[in-house]
Amino acid sequence: MHIPDGILPVPVTLGGYAVCAAAVFFCLHRINKRPDPAADIPKAALLTAAFFVASLIHIPIPPASVHLVLSGLLGVLLGFFAIPAILIGLFFQAAMFGHGGLTTLGINWVIIGFPAMAAHYIFRFGLRGRQGPKQTATFAFLAGSLAIMLSVLFFSLLLVTAVPADLGAAVEKTAMLVLIVAHVPLALIEGVITAMTATFLLRVSPRVLHGV
Structure with missing residues (x-):
């Protein structure tokens, strides 16, 4: 779901940078309002590295090949730190x-x-009351899997609205269908990874999980 250089029109790429910059500024502002803004930097650095490496792990799902993203896991464990973490990871990828691409x-x-x-x-909303293992696992799974499907949705919308192409409507529809179907198993895998990680942290170090 990474868009390379030279495909999107310049206004779209500039708009992406503007939205990204605004989001990063907002998140850094929220982080700086914490009692100790630097406390979660080691955790953010570790998960940024995991996000970076995850893109190299390809999973063949015929007729396509997908790779781990871990965006839902970063959102669950890092909160606002996930925004700069993902940006740094994407830059190095x-x-x-x-x-x-760098322009994209x-x-x-x-x-x-x-x-x-x-x-x-999604995860925080689900834990606004009882925070038992079952509830933690359920909403962590939803967070991890829905993050992937939302990314597929955004990617598909860009394909339809912003990518100039001479392909026919039938070919474009088929490509989008293949993209969505190929990422459904990935969404389930990422949901399981996020749920297992969250329940493990709930058992051994709840502060790491709920201190976001």
Whole structure:
């Protein structure tokens, strides 16, 4: 779901950068209002590295191949820190491996960053009362899986509205259908990963899980 350079029109790429910059500014502002803004930097650095490496783990799901994203996991564990973490991870993916692009860095952040924050709010909403293992696992699974499907939705909307193409409507519809179907198993896998991680942290270190 990373869009490479040279595909999107310039106004779209500039708009992606503007939205990304506004979101990063907002999140850094919220982080700086914490009693100790630097307390979660080590955790954010570790998960940024996991996000960076995850894109290199490809899962063959015929007729396509998808890769782990972990955006929902970052949203659940990092909260507002997920926004700069994902931006940094995307930058190094593009600069070191050509996974995505530098001109499309902002729009790729929109595709992955907003679903990560949605995952954060889904998880927090689910834990606004009882915080037992079952409830934690359920809402962590929903957060992890829905983050992927939201990214697919954003990516599909960009394909339809912003990517200039000479393909027919039938070919475009088929490509989108393949994209969605291929990412459904990935969404389930990421939901399971997020749920397992959240329940493990609930048992061994609840502060890490609920201190976001």
